Amino acid sequence: xxxxKRNRITELGLINCFSRAFKTSNxxxxxxxxxxxxxxxxxKGKHLLSTCDxxxxxxxxxxxxxxxxxxYKAMSSSLSDIAAMAGEPRFALLSLxxxxxxxxxxxxxxxxxxxxxxxxxxxxxxxxxxNASDKLTIDICxxxxxEPKKLVSRSGAKAGDYIFVTGKLGGxxxxxxxxxxxxxxxxxxxxxxxxxxxxxxxxxGLALDLWRILKESNVGAVIFExxxxxxxxxxxxxxxxxxxxxxxxxxxxxxxxxxxxxGKIRNKRISFPLSFIGKIIKDKPGIYLVNRKNKLSKIxxxxxxxx
Amino acid sequence: xxxxKRNRITELGLINCFSRAFKTSNxxxxxxxxxxxxxxxxxKGKHLLSTCDxxxxxxxxxxxxxxxxxxYKAMSSSLSDIAAMAGEPRFALLSLxxxxxxxxxxxxxxxxxxxxxxxxxxxxxxxxxxNASDKLTIDICxxxxxEPKKLVSRSGAKAGDYIFVTGKLGGxxxxxxxxxxxxxxxxxxxxxxxxxxxxxxxxxGLALDLWRILKESNVGAVIFExxxxxxxxxxxxxxxxxxxxxxxxxxxxxxxxxxxxxGKIRNKRISFPLSFIGKIIKDKPGIYLVNRKNKLSKIxxxxxxxx
Numbered sequence: 001x002x003x004x005k006r007n008r009i010t011e012l013g014l015i016n017c018f019s020r021a022f023k024t025s026n027x028x029x030x031x032x033x034x035x036x037x038x039x040x041x042x043x044k045g046k047h048l049l050s051t052c053d054x055x056x057x058x059x060x061x062x063x064x065x066x067x068x069x070x071x072y073k074a075m076s077s078s079l080s081d082i083a084a085m086a087g088e089p090r091f092a093l094l095s096l097x098x099x100x101x102x103x104x105x106x107x108x109x110x111x112x113x114x115x116x117x118x119x120x121x122x123x124x125x126x127x128x129x130x131n132a133s134d135k136l137t138i139d140i141c142x143x144x145x146x147e148p149k150k151l152v153s154r155s156g157a158k159a160g161d162y163i164f165v166t167g168k169l170g171g172x173x174x175x176x177x178x179x180x181x182x183x184x185x186x187x188x189x190x191x192x193x194x195x196x197x198x199x200x201x202x203x204x205g206l207a208l209d210l211w212r213i214l215k216e217s218n219v220g221a222v223i224f225e226x227x228x229x230x231x232x233x234x235x236x237x238x239x240x241x242x243x244x245x246x247x248x249x250x251x252x253x254x255x256x257x258x259x260x261x262x263g264k265i266r267n268k269r270i271s272f273p274l275s276f277i278g279k280i281i282k283d284k285p286g287i288y289l290v291n292r293k294n295k296l297s298k299i300x301x302x303x304x305x306x307x
Numbered sequence: 308x309x310x311x312k313r314n315r316i317t318e319l320g321l322i323n324c325f326s327r328a329f330k331t332s333n334x335x336x337x338x339x340x341x342x343x344x345x346x347x348x349x350x351k352g353k354h355l356l357s358t359c360d361x362x363x364x365x366x367x368x369x370x371x372x373x374x375x376x377x378x379y380k381a382m383s384s385s386l387s388d389i390a391a392m393a394g395e396p397r398f399a400l401l402s403l404x405x406x407x408x409x410x411x412x413x414x415x416x417x418x419x420x421x422x423x424x425x426x427x428x429x430x431x432x433x434x435x436x437x438n439a440s441d442k443l444t445i446d447i448c449x450x451x452x453x454e455p456k457k458l459v460s461r462s463g464a465k466a467g468d469y470i471f472v473t474g475k476l477g478g479x480x481x482x483x484x485x486x487x488x489x490x491x492x493x494x495x496x497x498x499x500x501x502x503x504x505x506x507x508x509x510x511x512g513l514a515l516d517l518w519r520i521l522k523e524s525n526v527g528a529v530i531f532e533x534x535x536x537x538x539x540x541x542x543x544x545x546x547x548x549x550x551x552x553x554x555x556x557x558x559x560x561x562x563x564x565x566x567x568x569x570g571k572i573r574n575k576r577i578s579f580p581l582s583f584i585g586k587i588i589k590d591k592p593g594i595y596l597v598n599r600k601n602k603l604s605k606i607x608x609x610x611x612x613x614x
Contacts, residue, residue: 007411008410009405009409011437013411014405014437017415021432022422022425022432026431032431033432033434035434037434038400042349042350048349048450050400050434050448050450052400052401052402052435052436052448054402054404054444054446056404056444060438091347091357093345093358095360095446096361097444098321103314103315103316104324107324111324111325115328124329124336125325125328125340126329126336126339126347126357127345127357127358127359128325128359129359130322131363131367132363133442134365134441134442135440135441135442137404139436141400141402141448143357
């Protein structure tokens with residue numbers, strides 16, 4: 001694989017490397033590496049969705065975090081990936097690396113959180129693997145289904161699209177990341193009532209995840225600082241743009257549908273927080289931010305990178 | 308969860324705890340926790356199989372092992388689980404925890420091994436997750452399909468069944484565990500030509516994995532020391548019974564089918580090593596071993612436990 005100047009691995013380098021290494025022309029694969037979940041043709045009327053999310057102690061949660069919250073987060077991160085494809089989560093496989101320090105009551109706490117998140121969306125845990133490890137490691141593989149005509153990916157954004165985001169952004173890692181609500185129902189509502197052109201869940205920050213849509217769709221975006229819904233936990237614009245772990249939905253829809261959605265928001269016909277934040281433009285992948293002084297500048301999608 | 312006397316987690320305790328915690332009556336789940344792979348009803352003519360296998364540096368492979376072998380083993384372990392259900396592996400999701408010490412060329416080695424094993428059975432890697440971690444951690448979730456009438460599980464062994472095992476057992480962890488051939492084709496041949504009553508892949512040792520079949524089927528077994536196919540790498544009967552990582556198939560079939568299979572073995576009509584090792588008996592789950600001096604004794608299924 002290609003390396004950066006210091007011969008170090010980069011996350012983008014890894015994903016590009018994987019996409020190349022595992023290239024395939026299998027006609028059953030509707031979407032492979034590079035979206036929130038893989039999409040497989042399994043028969044008429046439904047596609048299979050599958051996604052994995054690995055959480056590692058010291059990286060995605062602290063050793064001292066309540067294990068119920070950790071289990072809840074592990075399951076909810078995977079649920080959020082299925083939501084981003086407008087799918088319905090159904091089954092989960094649970095791989096665990098368990099440190100020797102954990103007692104049976106700790107496992108009970110962990111399972112309590114996992115079960116809590118699974119039950120919210122009637123997900124059944126059907127299997128997995130357990131191992132001893134130094135650091136608590138939880139990998140959840142989630143399976144779900146989506147109607148082919150409702151499937152949404154990262155690659156469908158078009159110039160002119162309105163950009164929306166659910167919820168409020170920033171400051172999640174101060175505590176909210178262990179108890180967020182995956183936007184499964186909101187995604188279903190949106191896909192049932194609107195034609196969504198592109199969607200992603202914000203796991204690594206608004207800027208970076210927007211940039212992923214732009215890159216897959218080969219378009220640009222203009223967003224407005226004063227429209228970005230900042231969470232009260234967020235200490236700065238920077239945190240709302242780049243902190244990550246928000247697990248909100250970021251999506252784009254055509255102008256006419258966007259106007260209808262804006263009307264519904266104004267008339268309080270949408271039951272969850274939803275904000276218009278900008279527009280997709282005909283440009284190379286890149287984000288222009290209009291700040292509070294109405295100055296436009298190009299921003300770098302920093303966000304949360306794992307390496 | 309229940310603990311042992313020292314308030315420590317045990318593998319059996321964990322699995323029992325999970326089975327209870329995640330109990331479900333979902334009619335789409337044909338087999339949930341407790342078999343080599345979960346089985347989901349997805350439509351006429353085929354079931355979906357899914358399984359996860361997590362490998363952790365220092366536990367399942369050494370830090371100094373060739374990473375191509377490590378990647379090969381990670382993929383092959385999951386392939387072996389699909390084989391144990393007589394299924395066809397199709398798609399894999401790859402979750403990685405990558406230590407900072409690894410260089411791009413190391414990742415290339417790892418991917419080389421993963422690809423090698425995937426290609427042998429035309430498995431496509433469709434997604435995954437990458438993270439930084441202290442120890443190299445590889446979790447592979449494998450998806451596959453099986454015709455409902457050919458599905459084999461751990462729970463169908465019946466008194467009178469002949470017990471067979473593929474390959475030779477013991478000593479795998481001296482090196483073979485990084486290059487074994489998952490028995491996907493052999494399992495398909497067997498399921499296509501015989502009615503298999505129960506099957507498992509031997510990952511934790513003949514004795515322990517046989518015991519798992521016995522427990523799920525509520526029967527006992529008599530096996531014969533002189534019939535156990537010992538690998539030349541095996542230093543003792545103990546290693547062939549309990550060492551684990553053989554990834555061979557252990558299965559039982561009814562007497563009449565067993566006789567036909569024995570005839571084929573004698574006439575060299577079976578293209579892979581296959582040995583008759585004993586019989587299923589009407590008894591509580593438990594293993595009786597007849598040693599070389601024709602003395603019968605009950606053995607404890609020690610095998611490889613992860614805790």
